[in-house]
Amino acid sequence: MSEQLNRSGRGVYVQGNDIDTDRIIPARFLKCVTFDELGPALFYDERFDSDDLPKGHILDNPAHRGASVLVTDANFGCGSSREHAPQALQKFGIEVIIAESFAEIFHGNCTTLGMPCLVMPAEQRRALAGLVQQNPDAEFLIDIEQCTLIFANQSFAFGMKESAREAFLTGRFDPLNELLLGQEAIRSVAEKLGYAETV
Amino acid sequence: MGKNLYQKVWSDHLVGTLENGQFQVFVALHLIHEVTSPQAFGMLKDKGLGVAYPKRTFATVDHIIPTDDQSRPFSDPMAERMMEVLSEATETHGIEFFQPNTGSQGIVHVVGPELGLTQPGMTICCGDSHTSTHGAFGCIALGIGTSQVRDVLASQTLAMDPLKVRRIEVTGELASGVTAKDVTLHIIRTLGVNGGVGYAYEYAGPVIDAMSMEERMTVCNMSIEGGARCGYINPDATTFEFLRGRERVPSGADFDAAVARWGSYASDVDAEYDDVVVIDGGAIEPTVTWGVTPGQAISINERIPDPALAAGLDQELMEDALRYMQLDSEAPIAGTKIDVAFIGSCTNGRLSDFKAVAEAIKGHQVANHVRAIAVPGSEKVDADAKALGLDHIFREAGFEWRKPGCSMCLAMNPDKLVGDEICASSSNRNFMGRQGSSTGRTLLMSPIMVAAAAVQGQVADARVVFDLKEVG
């Protein structure tokens, strides 16, 4: 079975609707030519004050240190298309995100990076967030094939965009190799549209 | 049953179906810039891949470029490094790069249309969410992440899920002093910041038909703020006239042939939509945001809403927003004191924006306590504005006239708010910390409303400040 099918890890709940990518990674950290150093900058302005002193954000709470499943509210990742946002989450150690809904570009970026975005209706998602707050030591068991998860002895169903679920089931969440297979088909579309000129 | 533009463009550019059920779509025009693209070249290198169709990609620099001193090396070493990496990569792969001082540099979404690279019926991608701007020309224009920039460089294609299409009809006629920016803020306020998730927006109706291309770009620009994946307007005579004679547009008989092809992409009259929304254009007023999402907006004569009247999480969100903005519920938005005025960005940094403001501010002075800057969207906008003497008018009124770039829209260059300064801004995002200070505050509005706020030192109705008479 593909390792992508099941995910585990402890959880952390970051509260808020419409959390935009500017908050996930403030613009000044976009000055980089690789994504390698982005982890520590995750949610920087929410976690640190202007003197770089920690403000006591939930991500810095020792009880949640090392959590890899991020639970949040609705419309997560809206705003800028910056892949720096999912990259920062991933480099920080987040492997799965659970929300009521996701902004689309962000969702696509996460999928390509191998980070499943799980969707849950408000009521269940709220119940799960409550459990995560009360059980920082509990482990998630996430079954992507069945679209169910178990946390703190309770079971929840979640939704996934079908193409994303399929991508994780087949382990082909990065489409590049498959895109490159279609060279001839690409060329014929390019020619039809008059764009075939290469160097 | 006829087809809408989205369906026509999609089927024309479709290459095939991927195993996960997604579609492989050919990208007609790929635009790149220094913030989200250099990393993609690194990814290509790691995989030993090259650029498949380098003539279909164009580069510019906009986010990090200073708007005062643009001499190299830039004072910020990291900005300089990003410039270098993009220069090297574009040179290695034979990609055209609109460098500063060539007359073609500018914000990526200003440059594409003004050169005529953006043409109706294209699929357009850029590692920037405001790629939706190009939809004004009848394009399916998508913001993408860096891994997808890599995909497009390597294959000139993209893996995509299909979108639903919502037609938004703006009926009637805009009142005097009401602009395209007010239309888009009003739509977002009405449909919500995630109302568009899963959709391409087709803007239509008499108000949209009557708009210039620059106004249409303002509307499509902020589709993304409404949660839509992209927004577009059907190409028409206004579109074709805008493109005629542009540097990268065919001329003579080829132009006529192009117009025939472009026109064929417009939605059929009997096209089907997944959803239709009608907005009364005549009822739109100058609109201003009071909160930290573009949907938290009210018209200039309204009071800031009371969170107590909202439910559940919305209530918390509104309370958070008011706390961050240091504003009181039920206070009028007019009269909110400002510290900074910013006119620029890919939403409202085009020639017509500066023209409209210049006409209004002649004979007025920016209030003493306000720092006001005007930043043209491109070198061409800058040159055209100077040819008309607009820079003088702005300077005389107390604005600084800067060199082109994104500037204080996201403050990746030295133009930033300080502390909890509050800025009247013609840009598109009022997110917390967006303008360069983690406690800085943004009020989004049209350029003419920014000018009115600058002159009064507080949020004010431009129609009153500049005595904009109702016409007709």
Ligand code: SF4
């Ligand atoms: S002007 Fe602002 S929104 Fe537009 S591309 Fe630049 S940073 Fe992005």
